Amino acid sequence: MDVDKVRNDFPLYTSASKDFIYLDSACQTLRPIPVIEAMSRYYLEYPACGGRSVHRLATQVSIEVDEAREKVASFLGAERPEEIAFTKSCTEALNLVAKGLRYRRDEVVVTTDFEHNSNHVPWLQMQKSYGIKRRFVLTPPSGLFDIEAFKNAMSREVRMVSMVHINNINGTGIPAKEVIEIAHDYGSLVMLDGAQAAPHQKVDVDHLDVDFYAFSAHKMLGPSGMGALFGKMELLKTLEPLISGGGGVSLTTHDRADFLPPPERFEAGLQNYAGIIGTGVAVDYLGRLGMQEIMEHDLDLNKRATSRLQAIPNVSILEPSEAKHRGSILSFNIKGMSSHDAAMILDEIGKVMIRSGMHCVHPYFVARHLDGCARASFYIYNNENDIDRFADAVSEVASKFSM
Numbered sequence: 001m002d003v004d005k006v007r008n009d010f011p012l013y014t015s016a017s018k019d020f021i022y023l024d025s026a027c028q029t030l031r032p033i034p035v036i037e038a039m040s041r042y043y044l045e046y047p048a049c050g051g052r053s054v055h056r057l058a059t060q061v062s063i064e065v066d067e068a069r070e071k072v073a074s075f076l077g078a079e080r081p082e083e084i085a086f087t088k089s090c091t092e093a094l095n096l097v098a099k100g101l102r103y104r105r106d107e108v109v110v111t112t113d114f115e116h117n118s119n120h121v122p123w124l125q126m127q128k129s130y131g132i133k134r135r136f137v138l139t140p141p142s143g144l145f146d147i148e149a150f151k152n153a154m155s156r157e158v159r160m161v162s163m164v165h166i167n168n169i170n171g172t173g174i175p176a177k178e179v180i181e182i183a184h185d186y187g188s189l190v191m192l193d194g195a196q197a198a199p200h201q202k203v204d205v206d207h208l209d210v211d212f213y214a215f216s217a218h219k220m221l222g223p224s225g226m227g228a229l230f231g232k233m234e235l236l237k238t239l240e241p242l243i244s245g246g247g248g249v250s251l252t253t254h255d256r257a258d259f260l261p262p263p264e265r266f267e268a269g270l271q272n273y274a275g276i277i278g279t280g281v282a283v284d285y286l287g288r289l290g291m292q293e294i295m296e297h298d299l300d301l302n303k304r305a306t307s308r309l310q311a312i313p314n315v316s317i318l319e320p321s322e323a324k325h326r327g328s329i330l331s332f333n334i335k336g337m338s339s340h341d342a343a344m345i346l347d348e349i350g351k352v353m354i355r356s357g358m359h360c361v362h363p364y365f366v367a368r369h370l371d372g373c374a375r376a377s378f379y380i381y382n383n384e385n386d387i388d389r390f391a392d393a394v395s396e397v398a399s400k401f402s403m
Protein backbone atom coordinates (compact mmCIF):
# COMPACT_ATOMS: atom_id res chain seq x y z
CA MET A 1 0.00 0.00 0.00
CA ASP A 2 1.39 3.40 -0.96
CA VAL A 3 0.31 5.20 2.21
CA ASP A 4 1.82 8.55 1.17
CA LYS A 5 -0.29 8.50 -1.97
CA VAL A 6 -3.38 7.45 -0.02
CA ARG A 7 -2.81 10.27 2.50
CA ASN A 8 -2.92 12.86 -0.26
CA ASP A 9 -6.61 12.02 -0.60
CA PHE A 10 -7.39 12.73 3.07
CA PRO A 11 -7.64 16.44 3.92
CA LEU A 12 -6.56 16.01 7.55
CA TYR A 13 -3.22 14.59 6.42
CA THR A 14 -2.52 17.46 4.03
CA SER A 15 -3.66 20.20 6.42
CA ALA A 16 -1.40 22.34 8.57
CA SER A 17 -2.45 20.40 11.69
CA LYS A 18 -1.45 17.02 10.31
CA ASP A 19 0.66 16.07 13.32
CA PHE A 20 -1.71 13.47 14.79
CA ILE A 21 -2.02 9.69 14.93
CA TYR A 22 -5.55 8.55 14.12
CA LEU A 23 -6.14 5.00 15.34
CA ASP A 24 -9.91 5.05 15.79
CA SER A 25 -11.06 3.84 12.38
CA ALA A 26 -13.14 1.02 13.88
CA CYS A 27 -15.38 3.82 15.18
CA GLN A 28 -15.29 6.03 12.09
CA THR A 29 -12.75 6.28 9.32
CA LEU A 30 -11.51 9.52 7.83
CA ARG A 31 -13.04 10.41 4.45
CA PRO A 32 -11.17 10.83 1.18
CA ILE A 33 -11.64 13.84 -1.09
CA PRO A 34 -13.60 11.93 -3.80
CA VAL A 35 -16.30 11.06 -1.21
CA ILE A 36 -16.44 14.62 0.15
CA GLU A 37 -16.53 16.10 -3.35
CA ALA A 38 -19.29 13.76 -4.54
CA MET A 39 -21.40 14.77 -1.54
CA SER A 40 -20.70 18.48 -2.10
CA ARG A 41 -21.59 18.10 -5.76
CA TYR A 42 -25.00 16.83 -4.76
CA TYR A 43 -25.64 19.90 -2.59
CA LEU A 44 -24.09 22.35 -5.06
CA GLU A 45 -25.37 21.03 -8.38
CA TYR A 46 -28.50 18.90 -7.99
CA PRO A 47 -29.90 19.17 -4.44
CA ALA A 48 -33.28 17.63 -5.26
CA CYS A 49 -35.15 14.51 -4.16
CA GLY A 50 -34.91 11.18 -5.93
CA GLY A 51 -37.67 8.79 -6.93
CA ARG A 52 -40.49 11.36 -6.69
CA SER A 53 -40.30 14.52 -8.79
CA VAL A 54 -39.72 14.09 -12.51
CA HIS A 55 -37.76 17.25 -13.33
CA ARG A 56 -34.14 17.12 -14.49
CA LEU A 57 -32.49 17.64 -11.10
CA ALA A 58 -34.60 14.92 -9.50
CA THR A 59 -33.88 12.60 -12.42
CA GLN A 60 -30.17 13.08 -11.88
CA VAL A 61 -30.57 12.20 -8.18
CA SER A 62 -32.49 9.04 -9.07
CA ILE A 63 -29.79 7.99 -11.54
CA GLU A 64 -26.98 8.62 -9.02
CA VAL A 65 -28.85 6.68 -6.31
CA ASP A 66 -29.33 3.75 -8.69
CA GLU A 67 -25.64 3.84 -9.55
CA ALA A 68 -24.65 3.89 -5.87
CA ARG A 69 -26.86 0.86 -5.25
CA GLU A 70 -25.20 -0.96 -8.14
CA LYS A 71 -21.74 -0.14 -6.77
CA VAL A 72 -22.60 -1.39 -3.27
CA ALA A 73 -24.18 -4.57 -4.69
CA SER A 74 -21.10 -5.28 -6.76
CA PHE A 75 -18.77 -4.49 -3.81
CA LEU A 76 -20.62 -7.09 -1.69
CA GLY A 77 -21.01 -9.67 -4.44
CA ALA A 78 -24.82 -9.36 -4.42
CA GLU A 79 -26.50 -10.62 -7.57
CA ARG A 80 -29.04 -7.81 -7.83
CA PRO A 81 -28.85 -4.13 -6.81
CA GLU A 82 -32.43 -4.40 -5.50
CA GLU A 83 -31.08 -6.66 -2.77
CA ILE A 84 -29.40 -3.61 -1.19
CA ALA A 85 -31.50 -1.31 1.02
CA PHE A 86 -29.87 1.90 2.21
CA THR A 87 -30.24 2.66 5.92
CA LYS A 88 -28.92 5.31 8.24
CA SER A 89 -26.57 2.89 10.01
CA CYS A 90 -25.64 -0.72 10.53
CA THR A 91 -27.86 -0.50 13.63
CA GLU A 92 -30.91 0.34 11.54
CA ALA A 93 -30.14 -2.50 9.11
CA LEU A 94 -29.89 -5.00 11.99
CA ASN A 95 -33.12 -3.70 13.54
CA LEU A 96 -34.88 -3.94 10.21
CA VAL A 97 -34.32 -7.69 10.14
CA ALA A 98 -34.74 -8.31 13.87
CA LYS A 99 -38.07 -6.51 13.95
CA GLY A 100 -39.26 -7.15 10.41
CA LEU A 101 -39.60 -10.94 10.50
CA ARG A 102 -42.64 -12.38 12.20
CA TYR A 103 -41.50 -14.54 15.12
CA ARG A 104 -43.41 -17.19 16.95
CA ARG A 105 -43.11 -17.75 20.68
CA ASP A 106 -40.15 -19.99 21.66
CA GLU A 107 -38.36 -19.62 18.34
CA VAL A 108 -34.64 -19.29 19.09
CA VAL A 109 -32.10 -16.68 18.05
CA VAL A 110 -28.42 -17.62 18.40
CA THR A 111 -25.75 -14.94 18.76
CA THR A 112 -22.23 -14.81 20.18
CA ASP A 113 -21.51 -13.25 23.58
CA PHE A 114 -19.51 -10.64 21.66
CA GLU A 115 -22.37 -8.78 19.97
CA HIS A 116 -22.48 -5.02 19.65
CA ASN A 117 -25.58 -3.63 21.38
CA SER A 118 -26.99 -3.12 17.89
CA ASN A 119 -27.21 -6.89 17.44
CA HIS A 120 -28.18 -7.54 21.04
CA VAL A 121 -30.77 -5.00 22.20
CA PRO A 122 -33.18 -5.58 19.25
CA TRP A 123 -33.25 -9.28 20.12
CA LEU A 124 -33.85 -8.47 23.79
CA GLN A 125 -36.83 -6.40 22.66
CA MET A 126 -38.09 -9.31 20.53
CA GLN A 127 -37.71 -11.59 23.54
CA LYS A 128 -39.90 -9.24 25.56
CA SER A 129 -42.51 -8.62 22.85
CA TYR A 130 -42.77 -12.03 21.15
CA GLY A 131 -41.33 -14.51 23.63
CA ILE A 132 -38.44 -15.60 21.42
CA LYS A 133 -35.59 -17.39 23.18
CA ARG A 134 -31.91 -16.45 23.12
CA ARG A 135 -28.85 -18.72 23.02
CA PHE A 136 -25.32 -17.37 23.26
CA VAL A 137 -22.15 -18.97 21.91
CA LEU A 138 -19.66 -18.21 24.68
CA THR A 139 -16.14 -17.13 23.80
CA PRO A 140 -13.43 -19.17 25.56
CA PRO A 141 -10.38 -17.51 27.19
CA SER A 142 -8.46 -17.92 23.91
CA GLY A 143 -10.70 -15.15 22.53
CA LEU A 144 -11.43 -17.26 19.43
CA PHE A 145 -14.84 -18.37 18.18
CA ASP A 146 -15.78 -21.82 19.51
CA ILE A 147 -17.32 -23.75 16.62
CA GLU A 148 -18.18 -26.74 18.84
CA ALA A 149 -20.11 -24.47 21.21
CA PHE A 150 -21.94 -23.11 18.19
CA LYS A 151 -22.87 -26.60 16.99
CA ASN A 152 -24.15 -27.38 20.49
CA ALA A 153 -26.32 -24.25 20.43
CA MET A 154 -28.05 -25.34 17.22
CA SER A 155 -31.35 -27.22 17.04
CA ARG A 156 -34.46 -27.24 14.88
CA GLU A 157 -36.01 -24.46 17.03
CA VAL A 158 -33.38 -21.97 15.85
CA ARG A 159 -34.98 -19.49 13.48
CA MET A 160 -32.09 -17.06 13.21
CA VAL A 161 -28.33 -17.09 13.72
CA SER A 162 -27.39 -13.42 13.99
CA MET A 163 -23.68 -12.92 14.53
CA VAL A 164 -20.95 -10.39 14.32
CA HIS A 165 -18.70 -11.29 11.35
CA ILE A 166 -15.68 -9.61 12.96
CA ASN A 167 -16.16 -8.15 16.40
CA ASN A 168 -15.12 -4.67 17.48
CA ILE A 169 -13.49 -5.73 20.76
CA ASN A 170 -10.66 -8.12 19.97
CA GLY A 171 -11.05 -8.17 16.18
CA THR A 172 -11.62 -11.91 15.89
CA GLY A 173 -14.12 -13.30 13.43
CA ILE A 174 -16.36 -16.28 12.93
CA PRO A 175 -15.79 -18.89 10.19
CA ALA A 176 -18.74 -17.43 8.31
CA LYS A 177 -19.06 -19.99 5.53
CA GLU A 178 -19.04 -22.92 7.96
CA VAL A 179 -21.45 -21.21 10.38
CA ILE A 180 -23.87 -20.45 7.55
CA GLU A 181 -23.77 -24.02 6.23
CA ILE A 182 -24.44 -25.47 9.66
CA ALA A 183 -27.24 -22.99 10.37
CA HIS A 184 -28.90 -23.69 7.03
CA ASP A 185 -28.73 -27.43 7.72
CA TYR A 186 -30.92 -26.73 10.75
CA GLY A 187 -33.30 -24.63 8.65
CA SER A 188 -32.18 -21.38 10.30
CA LEU A 189 -31.65 -18.03 8.63
CA VAL A 190 -28.34 -16.23 9.07
CA MET A 191 -27.65 -12.53 9.45
CA LEU A 192 -24.12 -11.19 9.77
CA ASP A 193 -23.16 -7.88 11.32
CA GLY A 194 -20.44 -6.80 8.90
CA ALA A 195 -19.68 -3.38 10.42
CA GLN A 196 -16.05 -4.38 11.14
CA ALA A 197 -15.58 -6.92 8.34
CA ALA A 198 -16.76 -5.12 5.19
CA PRO A 199 -14.18 -2.30 5.54
CA HIS A 200 -11.24 -4.70 5.83
CA GLN A 201 -11.79 -7.82 3.76
CA LYS A 202 -13.50 -9.02 0.62
CA VAL A 203 -17.08 -9.96 1.47
CA ASP A 204 -18.97 -12.02 -1.08
CA VAL A 205 -22.56 -12.52 0.07
CA ASP A 206 -23.33 -14.78 -2.86
CA HIS A 207 -20.42 -17.10 -2.11
CA LEU A 208 -21.19 -17.05 1.62
CA ASP A 209 -24.86 -17.76 0.89
CA VAL A 210 -25.71 -15.47 3.81
CA ASP A 211 -29.36 -14.40 4.11
CA PHE A 212 -28.81 -10.88 5.47
CA TYR A 213 -25.67 -8.76 5.74
CA ALA A 214 -25.58 -5.39 7.52
CA PHE A 215 -22.80 -2.80 7.52
CA SER A 216 -22.00 0.89 8.15
CA ALA A 217 -20.63 3.28 5.54
CA HIS A 218 -18.82 5.50 8.04
CA LYS A 219 -16.40 2.72 8.99
CA MET A 220 -15.31 2.35 5.36
CA LEU A 221 -14.61 5.89 4.12
CA GLY A 222 -18.29 6.72 3.62
CA PRO A 223 -20.46 9.44 5.13
CA SER A 224 -21.69 9.49 8.73
CA GLY A 225 -25.26 8.37 9.16
CA MET A 226 -25.20 5.81 6.36
CA GLY A 227 -25.39 2.04 6.32
CA ALA A 228 -26.93 -0.68 4.22
CA LEU A 229 -28.60 -4.05 4.38
CA PHE A 230 -28.15 -6.86 1.89
CA GLY A 231 -30.93 -9.44 1.90
CA LYS A 232 -31.83 -12.29 -0.43
CA MET A 233 -34.72 -11.00 -2.53
CA GLU A 234 -37.21 -13.70 -1.55
CA LEU A 235 -36.54 -12.91 2.14
CA LEU A 236 -36.65 -9.14 1.73
CA LYS A 237 -40.11 -9.59 0.27
CA THR A 238 -41.27 -11.15 3.56
CA LEU A 239 -39.79 -8.42 5.76
CA GLU A 240 -42.04 -5.75 7.30
CA PRO A 241 -40.59 -2.25 6.87
CA LEU A 242 -39.23 -0.73 10.07
CA ILE A 243 -40.17 2.77 8.92
CA SER A 244 -43.18 3.22 6.67
CA GLY A 245 -44.59 6.17 4.78
CA GLY A 246 -44.00 8.28 1.68
CA GLY A 247 -41.75 6.76 -0.95
CA GLY A 248 -42.22 3.21 0.39
CA VAL A 249 -45.66 2.58 -1.06
CA SER A 250 -47.19 2.42 -4.53
CA LEU A 251 -50.72 3.43 -3.52
CA THR A 252 -52.66 3.98 -0.34
CA THR A 253 -56.35 4.45 0.41
CA HIS A 254 -57.89 5.38 3.75
CA ASP A 255 -57.78 1.77 4.85
CA ARG A 256 -54.97 0.19 2.90
CA ALA A 257 -51.30 0.58 1.84
CA ASP A 258 -49.63 -1.27 -1.03
CA PHE A 259 -45.91 -1.46 -0.38
CA LEU A 260 -43.41 -1.08 -3.19
CA PRO A 261 -41.11 -4.03 -3.87
CA PRO A 262 -37.73 -4.15 -2.07
CA PRO A 263 -35.67 -2.09 -1.62
CA GLU A 264 -37.95 0.98 -1.92
CA ARG A 265 -40.39 -0.31 0.71
CA PHE A 266 -37.58 -0.01 3.29
CA GLU A 267 -36.60 3.51 2.25
CA ALA A 268 -39.66 5.55 3.22
CA GLY A 269 -39.23 9.28 3.80
CA LEU A 270 -36.84 11.61 2.06
CA GLN A 271 -33.48 9.89 1.88
CA ASN A 272 -29.93 11.01 2.62
CA TYR A 273 -29.11 11.35 -1.08
CA ALA A 274 -25.67 12.89 -0.55
CA GLY A 275 -24.93 10.05 1.88
CA ILE A 276 -26.06 7.37 -0.56
CA ILE A 277 -24.00 8.89 -3.37
CA GLY A 278 -20.98 9.24 -1.06
CA THR A 279 -21.34 5.59 -0.03
CA GLY A 280 -21.13 4.52 -3.67
CA VAL A 281 -17.95 6.56 -4.16
CA ALA A 282 -16.46 5.12 -0.94
CA VAL A 283 -16.87 1.50 -2.01
CA ASP A 284 -15.45 2.38 -5.42
CA TYR A 285 -12.41 3.88 -3.71
CA LEU A 286 -11.91 0.74 -1.61
CA GLY A 287 -12.38 -1.47 -4.66
CA ARG A 288 -9.66 0.44 -6.51
CA LEU A 289 -7.22 -0.02 -3.61
CA GLY A 290 -8.10 -3.72 -3.42
CA MET A 291 -9.59 -5.45 -0.39
CA GLN A 292 -6.81 -8.06 -0.26
CA GLU A 293 -4.19 -5.33 -0.16
CA ILE A 294 -6.12 -3.45 2.53
CA MET A 295 -6.37 -6.60 4.65
CA GLU A 296 -2.64 -7.30 4.36
CA HIS A 297 -1.73 -3.68 5.13
CA ASP A 298 -3.89 -3.58 8.28
CA LEU A 299 -2.47 -6.86 9.48
CA ASP A 300 1.16 -5.80 8.92
CA LEU A 301 0.55 -2.72 11.06
CA ASN A 302 -1.18 -4.80 13.71
CA LYS A 303 1.75 -7.25 13.85
CA ARG A 304 4.19 -4.39 14.36
CA ALA A 305 2.00 -2.76 17.03
CA THR A 306 1.45 -6.09 18.79
CA SER A 307 5.13 -6.91 19.06
CA ARG A 308 5.90 -3.39 20.33
CA LEU A 309 3.15 -3.49 22.99
CA GLN A 310 4.04 -7.02 24.09
CA ALA A 311 7.45 -5.70 25.14
CA ILE A 312 6.03 -2.96 27.39
CA PRO A 313 5.76 -3.84 31.12
CA ASN A 314 2.26 -3.60 32.64
CA VAL A 315 0.52 -3.60 29.26
CA SER A 316 -1.72 -6.58 28.49
CA ILE A 317 -3.27 -7.29 25.10
CA LEU A 318 -6.77 -8.77 24.97
CA GLU A 319 -6.58 -12.36 23.75
CA PRO A 320 -5.80 -13.69 21.25
CA SER A 321 -2.23 -12.48 21.52
CA GLU A 322 -1.30 -13.22 17.90
CA ALA A 323 -2.14 -10.34 15.56
CA LYS A 324 -3.04 -12.71 12.74
CA HIS A 325 -6.37 -13.43 14.48
CA ARG A 326 -7.20 -9.78 15.07
CA GLY A 327 -7.02 -8.13 11.63
CA SER A 328 -7.03 -4.39 12.19
CA ILE A 329 -7.80 -4.28 15.91
CA LEU A 330 -5.53 -4.23 18.95
CA SER A 331 -7.20 -3.88 22.34
CA PHE A 332 -5.21 -3.56 25.51
CA ASN A 333 -5.17 -2.41 29.11
CA ILE A 334 -2.53 -0.72 31.20
CA LYS A 335 -2.33 -2.16 34.70
CA GLY A 336 -4.04 0.02 37.29
CA MET A 337 -5.42 2.52 34.77
CA SER A 338 -8.89 2.98 33.39
CA SER A 339 -9.01 2.75 29.61
CA HIS A 340 -10.53 6.25 29.41
CA ASP A 341 -7.62 7.73 31.37
CA ALA A 342 -5.16 5.89 29.14
CA ALA A 343 -6.88 7.18 25.99
CA MET A 344 -7.03 10.77 27.23
CA ILE A 345 -3.37 10.82 28.24
CA LEU A 346 -2.28 9.21 24.94
CA ASP A 347 -4.01 12.04 23.13
CA GLU A 348 -2.58 14.63 25.49
CA ILE A 349 1.06 13.55 25.31
CA GLY A 350 1.28 12.09 21.80
CA LYS A 351 -1.79 13.26 19.84
CA VAL A 352 -2.62 9.56 19.57
CA MET A 353 -6.35 9.01 19.13
CA ILE A 354 -7.78 5.67 20.17
CA ARG A 355 -11.11 4.46 21.60
CA SER A 356 -11.76 3.39 25.19
CA GLY A 357 -14.54 1.93 27.32
CA MET A 358 -16.91 -0.94 26.62
CA HIS A 359 -17.35 -0.16 22.92
CA CYS A 360 -21.14 -0.84 23.04
CA VAL A 361 -20.46 -4.50 23.85
CA HIS A 362 -21.46 -4.23 27.51
CA PRO A 363 -22.54 -7.87 28.13
CA TYR A 364 -19.08 -9.13 27.19
CA PHE A 365 -17.35 -6.92 29.76
CA VAL A 366 -20.02 -7.21 32.45
CA ALA A 367 -19.82 -11.03 32.31
CA ARG A 368 -16.05 -10.83 32.80
CA HIS A 369 -16.18 -8.14 35.54
CA LEU A 370 -14.10 -5.80 33.38
CA ASP A 371 -14.74 -2.11 32.91
CA GLY A 372 -13.52 -1.93 29.34
CA CYS A 373 -10.36 -1.73 27.28
CA ALA A 374 -8.38 0.66 25.15
CA ARG A 375 -8.62 -0.07 21.44
CA ALA A 376 -6.35 0.95 18.59
CA SER A 377 -7.59 0.25 15.08
CA PHE A 378 -5.63 0.57 11.87
CA TYR A 379 -6.56 1.50 8.32
CA ILE A 380 -5.29 2.42 4.89
CA TYR A 381 -3.83 5.82 5.85
CA ASN A 382 -1.81 4.55 8.82
CA ASN A 383 1.88 3.83 8.46
CA GLU A 384 4.72 2.35 10.49
CA ASN A 385 5.60 5.72 11.94
CA ASP A 386 2.06 5.92 13.40
CA ILE A 387 2.58 2.55 15.04
CA ASP A 388 5.92 3.53 16.52
CA ARG A 389 4.59 6.81 17.89
CA PHE A 390 1.59 4.97 19.32
CA ALA A 391 3.82 2.36 20.99
CA ASP A 392 6.23 5.01 22.32
CA ALA A 393 3.29 6.91 23.82
CA VAL A 394 1.83 3.75 25.41
CA SER A 395 5.24 2.98 26.86
CA GLU A 396 5.50 6.46 28.36
CA VAL A 397 1.99 6.29 29.84
CA ALA A 398 2.60 2.83 31.29
CA SER A 399 5.92 3.81 32.85
CA LYS A 400 4.52 6.99 34.41
CA PHE A 401 0.98 6.07 35.41
CA SER A 402 0.68 2.30 35.76
CA MET A 403 0.14 1.15 39.34
Ligand SMILES: Cc1ncc(COP(=O)(O)O)c(C=O)c1O
Nearest residue numbers: 089090091116118168193195216
Ligand atom coordinates in the same frame (compact mmCIF):
# COMPACT_ATOMS: atom_id res chain seq x y z
C1 LIG B 1 -19.54 -4.71 15.25
C2 LIG B 1 -20.41 -3.50 15.16
N1 LIG B 1 -21.71 -3.65 14.90
C3 LIG B 1 -22.54 -2.59 14.80
C4 LIG B 1 -22.08 -1.32 14.97
C5 LIG B 1 -23.04 -0.17 14.86
O1 LIG B 1 -22.81 0.51 13.66
P1 LIG B 1 -23.59 1.86 13.32
O2 LIG B 1 -22.95 2.93 14.11
O3 LIG B 1 -23.43 2.04 11.84
O4 LIG B 1 -25.01 1.67 13.67
C6 LIG B 1 -20.73 -1.11 15.27
C7 LIG B 1 -20.21 0.24 15.51
O5 LIG B 1 -19.23 0.44 16.19
C8 LIG B 1 -19.87 -2.24 15.34
O6 LIG B 1 -18.57 -2.09 15.60
